[in-house]
Amino acid sequence: MRIGIIGAGALGGTFAALLERSGHDVEVTARGAGLEAIREGGIRLSGGYGDAHVHPAAAERLTVRPDLALVCTKAQDAAAAIVANGAVIDGVPVVVVQNGLDGVATAERLLPRSACMGMLSIIAANYTEPGSVRVTTTAASYLGRGDGAPDDEVRRVASLISAAVPVVAVSNFRGAQWTKLVVNMLNAVPAIVGRSVQDVVDDPALRRVVAASMRECVRVGIARGIRFGSLQGLGDRRLRAFARLPLGLAQVLPWSMRVRMGSVPNLGSTQQSLRRGQPTEVDFLNGAVVREAEAAGIDAPVNRALTALVHEVEEAGAPLPAERVVAVLHEVGAD
Structure with a gap:
C-alpha cells in the first residue's frame, strides 16, 4: 500500500520506518535539515522496535496520492500541513497522530471528502538529530473517532497499521x-x-x-x-x-x-x-x-x-x- 506521512519527526519517523520495513511504499514530508538528512541518508530507527534503516521518498509536500495518509505534525502545524497537502489527500483516509483535542476536527473541516480518524500514540521516541529516531518506550496506539464504537473503516485501518506496529481500535475516542x-x-x-x-x-x-x-x-x-x-x-x-x-x-x-x-x-x-x-x-x-x-x-x-x-x-x-x-x-x- 502507498502511505503518505506528513511530518517525519519522532512519531512520523517511527511510523515511516516501521511501515516501510513491513513492505509498504512510504513517502514522507519534512523540512529543512530533516528533509536533507532523509534524502541523503534515509531514516534510522533504533530502540524498542529494533533497528531499521529505510529510504522513503521525501519532499516538503506529498507528491503522489497515497492510499492512506498519516498526519504526524505538531498540533500547531496541523492545519497548515493539511492545507499544503490537501490537493493530494482530500478523499483519502486520513489518520491524525497528534496530541491535544482538536486534530480530528481540524482534518474533517479541511478535508470534507476524507474519512478522518485520530490515533493516540503512547510510544516515546527521541528525535534530536535529523533523520534519526530512538524509541525509548514501546506501546500500543489507539485509533478511533467520535464517541461511539469503532466503525468498519477504523477497524480496517487499525488492522492494516498493526501489521507494522500495534494499533487498537477503540470506542469513545473523544474520551480517550x-x-x-x-x-x-x-x-x-x-x-x-x-x-x-x-x-x-x-x-x-x-x-x-x-x-x-x-x-x-x-x-x-x-x-x-x-x-x-x-x-x-x-x-x-x-x-x-x-x-x-x-x-x-x-x-x-x-x-x-x-x-x-x-x-x-x-x-x-x-x-x-x-x-x-x-x-x-x-x-x-x-x-x-x-x-x-x-x-x-x-x-x-x-x-x-x-x-x-x-x-x-x-x-x-x-x-x-x-x-x-x-x-x-x-x-x-x-x-
Missing part, C-alpha cells in the same frame, strides 16, 4: 483523547527545567507539581462532562477517583507512569521541540486545559502557570530553575 491529555501533563515540567521525565518524577517537589497539573486536567474534564476513555490502564473510574485525592496521594499517578518508562531518558515531546529551537505545542496541551476550564466556567491556575513558564523558556532559550516550578503551587494556592 482526554485521557491522553492527562498523560501529556508529563511534558511541561521536564521542558521547563530541562530534565528528563524520569528525573522530574523522581524529584518529590517537582512530582507534586506534575500531579497537580494532572489532577486539575481531570477535574476540568469532569466539569466538561467527559467520560474518560480507557488508555494504558487508565479509565473513567480510576481518573474520577484520582480527581478526589489530596495532592500527596495524587502523586501515585505520575509515579506509576514513570515506572513504565524504564531507564532510558525520556525527554518528552515539548522539551525535544525546545532543544531543536522550535515552538512547542504547550498551547494544545496545558493550554487546552485552560481553555476547556474557561468553557466550563472554572479556573485552571496550575496549567495556566505552566503554560506561561514553557513560553518563557521558549523566549529565553534556556531552562528555568526548578524553584520557579515548585513555587507554582504556592502562587496559585494549590498546596
Whole structure:
C-alpha cells in the first residue's frame, strides 16, 4: 500500500520506518535539515522496535496520492500541513497522530471528502538529530473517532497499521483523547527545567507539581462532562477517583507512569521541540486545559502557570530553575 506521512519527526519517523520495513511504499514530508538528512541518508530507527534503516521518498509536500495518509505534525502545524497537502489527500483516509483535542476536527473541516480518524500514540521516541529516531518506550496506539464504537473503516485501518506496529481500535475516542491529555501533563515540567521525565518524577517537589497539573486536567474534564476513555490502564473510574485525592496521594499517578518508562531518558515531546529551537505545542496541551476550564466556567491556575513558564523558556532559550516550578503551587494556592 502507498502511505503518505506528513511530518517525519519522532512519531512520523517511527511510523515511516516501521511501515516501510513491513513492505509498504512510504513517502514522507519534512523540512529543512530533516528533509536533507532523509534524502541523503534515509531514516534510522533504533530502540524498542529494533533497528531499521529505510529510504522513503521525501519532499516538503506529498507528491503522489497515497492510499492512506498519516498526519504526524505538531498540533500547531496541523492545519497548515493539511492545507499544503490537501490537493493530494482530500478523499483519502486520513489518520491524525497528534496530541491535544482538536486534530480530528481540524482534518474533517479541511478535508470534507476524507474519512478522518485520530490515533493516540503512547510510544516515546527521541528525535534530536535529523533523520534519526530512538524509541525509548514501546506501546500500543489507539485509533478511533467520535464517541461511539469503532466503525468498519477504523477497524480496517487499525488492522492494516498493526501489521507494522500495534494499533487498537477503540470506542469513545473523544474520551480517550482526554485521557491522553492527562498523560501529556508529563511534558511541561521536564521542558521547563530541562530534565528528563524520569528525573522530574523522581524529584518529590517537582512530582507534586506534575500531579497537580494532572489532577486539575481531570477535574476540568469532569466539569466538561467527559467520560474518560480507557488508555494504558487508565479509565473513567480510576481518573474520577484520582480527581478526589489530596495532592500527596495524587502523586501515585505520575509515579506509576514513570515506572513504565524504564531507564532510558525520556525527554518528552515539548522539551525535544525546545532543544531543536522550535515552538512547542504547550498551547494544545496545558493550554487546552485552560481553555476547556474557561468553557466550563472554572479556573485552571496550575496549567495556566505552566503554560506561561514553557513560553518563557521558549523566549529565553534556556531552562528555568526548578524553584520557579515548585513555587507554582504556592502562587496559585494549590498546596
